[in-house]
Structures are given as structure tokens and as C-alpha cells.
Amino acid sequence: MKMLCRSGRGVRKLSEYLLEMKGIMKSFNDNPVLKNVDFDVKPGEVHALMGENGAGKSTLIKILTGIYPKDGGEIFFDGQSVEINNKNDASKLGISCIYQELSLIPTLTVTQNIMLGKEKRIGGFLNKGKMRKEVVELINRYGFHLNPDANVESLTIGQRQTVEILKALSEQSRLIIMDEPTASLSSKESDALFEIIGNLRNNGVSVIYISHRLEEVYRLADRLTVLRDGVREAVLEKDEIVPAEVVRLMIGKELKHSSQSNEFRVSDQPVSLEVKNLTRKGVFHDISFQAHRGEILGFAGLVGAGRTEIVRCIYGADPYDSGQIFFEGKEIKPSIPANIERGFGLVPEDRRGQGFTPLLSIERNVALTNYDTLARNGVVNAGAERRLGNEMVEKLSIRPFDSQIPVGNLSGGNQQKAVVAKWLSRDMKVMIIDEPTAGIDIGAKDEIYRILEDFASRGTTVLLVSSDIQEIMKVSHRILVVTKGAIFKEFSNGRITEEDLMMAEFGIDEEEAEKNG
């Protein structure tokens, strides 16, 4: 009654939706990322949000949780028009987000974490009994299994996620956003999470579920929204969710045969690197392949499929549990210094964190991997260091043309070139390069591709990890598709389409699918 008495624009008829986002627009530097996107969630439903990298999923979520301001459009929550300008606005409405990097206090108990910032007290002292009782009630209401007195650091990742969800529920959340929640969970833990999501739905809590794993979406989602290039491509009801169809929507039908790959073939050069049954428990298993001299071997797959972990093991940066690695016919035990001696190099995925030393100049960064030749008796040959730096700056056209500039001050593309330059002057046998063009402009991308071709033409084996489908199709000579820690498919002859690759990345075997109807 109160609602009806209020006059003005606030009165709307009760909506069937908990959340409605209408005509959301967002651009970064005149580059539109969301173009008039509509998105809605019903109360008590699990709504999956899917799309390729860069389709606009995370931007949409960041607008919803108040991290980015929107350029246009309207958001309705519970039928009321709302403004969400920061995280607090979102949590006041009852919207919370479970992030991949968890935000709990490891040394406090489950109860302390859930009640953090809203402790119950008697006088000056904590009312531990009451807080525990509230948490136990919460745990029981949603049918979770969790010891309220356990220290968070003694919990598994899956259990920690449960605590995060409970924390959100204790703040009266009605809409919980989960971004790739199963990325670091074991299959059993994932099952437990799905059970929890089911309980949330039964208790009327809505969930926005973002995942690349089609079978999870297929299993969980009540509805599914597909975004592509900043546009809502489709909204599917539960019975319309068919994995192959979802992938086609994500790629876009008209692209089906337009974009083709290289002519793939197995190189006739001698085998340089061979991996047999390489396994790291819980990360990847039974990885076997051969890489030839002068070959660019692409590792395609979704983020979290295990590609980075595989190449890091080969480089010697991480240990593995079983399997063998052969280099030029001889078995090797990878260790980073020995591998560098053999002619291995790694351009890591986390460029800023692992690729270079931001405060040092370009020439110093380049010199770091070359001190075996630049500083023969421990004394650095400053002239040679300078010459090498200048040579690299010129060769790779690292701008501005000055090898004295700290690498941290360069643009992303030029930083990446400086990282590559660390290896370029050496006689490289195996070059491992992980997401080389993430966050780099198109011009610099082409230069990086040219450098990779250059490596290959000089007989170097290049292992290229990339999530960019067009890039990996264009640059690789052969592609291995990694899904869930195993090699799912190899593309080694003829041309393929984006759709072929995408289907494989999602673990859909098209030939089988066609056979079965």
C-alpha cells in the first residue's frame, strides 16, 4: 500500500525481473565495448552469461557492481530505477560478486570472516556464541557443510568459495555473480558448488554464472545470454541451450567460412622437442607431442585449460609428476639455467610481473639474459651491453628509439618487444611464448608476428600459447587444442575455420556430433 501511495516516476508495476539492464552503453577511448546491451535476471534463477574474450561480459558485470560508470542506459533492480556508482551501492542493493582471487582473511575462522565488520558484542567483548549461532543458522538454512570454527587457511579452495558465498548471503544478497567459479576447483569440489548453487536457487537467490565450460552451463543454467562484440546476440531458455548452438552464437554465423587458417602441415624438418606422457597431478595429464625445427606450434584452448602450465613445465619453471621430455633426441630434466644453456627461452604470460624489470633500462633488461657473453669474467662489458641494446631497439623498432629508457615507461607493445629482445640475440633452439599480444595494439601485433616468423625461419622451434583465435590460426604451422589439461585435438593438415577451432576449444568433437545426428 505504501508503494502505491507514493507519487511520481518511482511507481512501476511489480516486475517479473529482479534485475533489468536496459540499453547499456560503454566505450573505452571511443572504442565501443557495449553497444545498447539489454540483460535481465529473474528472481531465483541461474542465468549464464557467455561470450568470447572481449565480448563485453566483464565490462557488463563491472558496470553492474559499480566498478565502471556506464555511458548510457538504465538499471532497474526490483522494478526500481537505481544508480550504482560504487561497490557500496551494489552491496546495499544486495548484489555481490564472488571473485576468483578470494578476499578472505586466512588466519581467522569461518565465523570471524563471515561476521567481519559486523561483529556482535556484549559490552566491549565479542559475543562469540551469538555470532557462531548466526553463522550456523546461515550454514544450515542453505544446507552447506562447513565447520564454523575452522581457520580459513585450513580450508580447500572450494570451501573458501563457500565461505565467500556465505559472507555474501549474510549481507542479504539477492543476486550473486560468479565469475569462472570452477576455474581452480577439482571436479568433486565443482559438484559441491553446483549443489550450493541449486540451494541458492531454491532459496530465491539469483545467480549470474559466467563460465567457459559449456557442460556446466548446460547443467546449471535456467537461461543463457550470449554476448558477441558488445551486443546481446541471444537469450536462450533452458530447453534451447544446445552446446554446439551456443558456440555458433558466440562466433557469429556469418563468420562461419569467411576466416580461414594457414595451410597446416607436419613439418619435414627434424624433431627438436618431444614430450611424452607429461603429467602434473590436478593440472594436466598425458601430454605427448613432437615439435619440429623451424615450426610454430600453436597451443589453443580456453583460459585455465592448462596451456601455460604445460609450457612452464617444459621450460623448467614448474615441476611435473611424471612423463619425459626429449630435446634433440636426448632426455632432459628441465631446469631453467640448464635450459637457457640449451637454447630455450620463455616470454611469459604475465608480462609486467615476470617478463621484465620495469625500473631497469631497455639495454639492461636485454642484457640480463646475455651476461654469459656480455660479462665473461663477472665484469660487464658496458660497451657491448650498449651496442646490444641499441641493436635490439633498432631491429625491433622499439619506440622511442632510446635504449636508456626504463622498460616500465614503454607502451605495452614496446614492452613486449623488449621482452622478446632478451632472447633474440641468442642462438635460440626452443622459444616459448605465452599470450604474446595480450593488450597490444594492432601495429605492434604484426611486428611481433614477424619476429616469430623470423625465429622459425632461422630453425627455432616456437611454442605459441594464445587465446586469440584469429592470431593462433594465422601464425601457427600446426595447432594442438588443450581442454581440461589434456590435448583434445590436433589440427595438422589443411585449412580450418574459426568455428572448427572454437568447437574444439569447448571440447565439442564436430565429426562425432555429425555422426550422432
Place this chain on the structure above:
Amino acid sequence: MDESPSPVPVITEVALIMKLRQESMRRLISIILLAVMMLIFSLTNSAFFTVSNLLKVLREASLSGIIAVGVTFVIITAGIDLSTGAIVGFCGMVCANLLYYYNLPWQEIFLISIAVGTACGILNGFIVTKLRVPEFIATLSTQYLYRSMVFVFAIRENNVITNKKIESYPVLILGGSINGFYLVSMAFILFAVIGQILLKSTRFGTYVYATGANRKSAELSGINVDWVRWRVFIITGFLCGIAALFQMGRIGSVTTDMGTGLEFDVIAAVVVGGCAFSGGRGDVFGSVIGAIFMAVLQNGILKYNFPTAVQLIMKGVVIVIMVIFDSIYNQYVQKKIQQAVQNEDAVQIRKGGAEVV
């Protein structure tokens, strides 16, 4: 529970560790180590395990122990306080000065010592939280500042610094004992109990852990992290003022080097007691064990008439061993948990001890 898959609960090693909680396990181990060390000293030296010697050991532990209660809070917030020894010297010298020149009554002396210590703590906290200077640098600089104040207040005769005996009887009483049980030890126990309650049973205590273990997350939970960090310095300064009174009572005079190096004894006690420099871990109880541990070690090795160099080496080695032990132990526990996840047969882990519910 209705759908419990295994009626017979299997208590694995991990489950056991999780039951006891990492913290309690660590505490148990340090108590055992202390007991073993005391046993060795008792067996090899008849003068060690006597009531009067043990009370003396407790007295030795008490001065650094009182301050360690405060520094425990600081280190749990992932901070450090290097100025505690200088604060003790500063408080002591101010009191000695006022007693000598103005002959103030003991009540005022007590209040002034505590006020000076607290003020030093306030300044430390201000520099750290408001001026955004890292704890290490901030308290290193204030250490010089407070030590210089000792010389400002030093008593001079003909422009030469001289030590004067303290005549105030109530101050001297603080150095004494009741039936051999030293007053400083009583104060130590009292403040340790208060500190432990503050840490474990108040909202502030929880915030101290949260601030040290994950500052970002603590901020997002609405905690005023800077105010927490400020308050731990104030607590430490306050306790330094208390400790200065007992030290004056014990020595009977104040020299310019009073408290020099004390900060390292304090930090050693806290670290040996299980607080992690990375923050979020440890408690006052552990620091008490740590302080006693260091005092027992000191007292025990003294009885063998080792050269000073050997004594210092032994102290250093013990600190390193304890810290290495801590990191190995933490790694071990984490590894156990991860193994359990990988094996995936640990139903009791996933069910997370639902029996308590």
C-alpha cells in the same frame, strides 16, 4: 547428518591437524620445545631447576615480555616497532630528571612515565598512518629521536652527564619482590592476560588480525585499517612507559643507554613465539612463551660460563631455527591440505567437520 556417506569417521593426519587448529598445534610445539630445553638444563646443571632461579628467569623475561605484548599486536598487523628500547630510555630519563630536580611525588612520576611512553606511541602511529612512512623506517627514525631526548633530559653536573641514584621509595619498590616473586613478573602476567583477551575476545583484536592478514579485504569489510595500525603503536608505547618504571626500580638509577638493544630482545621473543612478520599470525600467549624461552636460554647458557661470543651465537642460532621451523611447519600443513584435495577421498574435509553444527 542425513546423507553422510561414511558412517565411520576416518581421522586422518589432516583431519587431526584441522581439529587442533594450526595455531594450537604451533603453540603446543613451542611449549614442548621450552620444556625440553628446561629439562636439558635441569639435568646438566643442579643450579638451574630451583624455585629462586626459575623466579629469576621469569624476572628476566618480564621486562622484554611486557613490551612484547604490545609488539605482538604491531607484528600481527604486519608492522614492526624498532623504537621500543629508546622509548624506555626516554621515559626513564624524564622521570629521573624530574625526581632529581623537582622531587615530584611518585604518583606523578608513574603517570608521567606512562604518558611519555604513550605519547611516543601516538607519534609512531601518526608517522606510519598519516604521513604514510613504512613502519620500519618510521620507527627507525623515531628511535634516534627518542634516544636523543634521553640526552636532552640527562642530569648534568658541570656539563658532565652523571648518574644519580633514585631516592623515591615507591619507584624502588617496583624492583622488588613478594616472597621472591618479582613485581615486574606480576605486571608481565597481568598485561599478558589483558593483551590476550584484547586480541582474542574483542572486535579490535579481530581487526588486528584482519589488518595484518589481508589489508585490502579488511578495508572492504569496513574496517578503519589506519586507526587499527595507529592503536597498536599506542598500546606498545603505553607498555614501554610501564616497563621503564620497573627498569628504574630494578637498577635504581637511569643511564643514557637504558633500554639500548631492548627492541631486539622484544622482537626476538615475539618471533620465537610464532608471530609471522608477514602479519596475521600469532598471539600474546605465544610471545609470552617466546620471552620465557629466550630468558631460559640466556640463564641456562650463562651457567656454563661460555664466552660472550658463544652465548650470542647460540641466541642467534635459536632464533633462526625457530623461524625456519615456522615456515617449514606452515608449508607442511598447506601441503597436507592440498594433498587431501588432490586425493579427493577426504570426505571429512569437504564436509568440513559438519558434526559440530
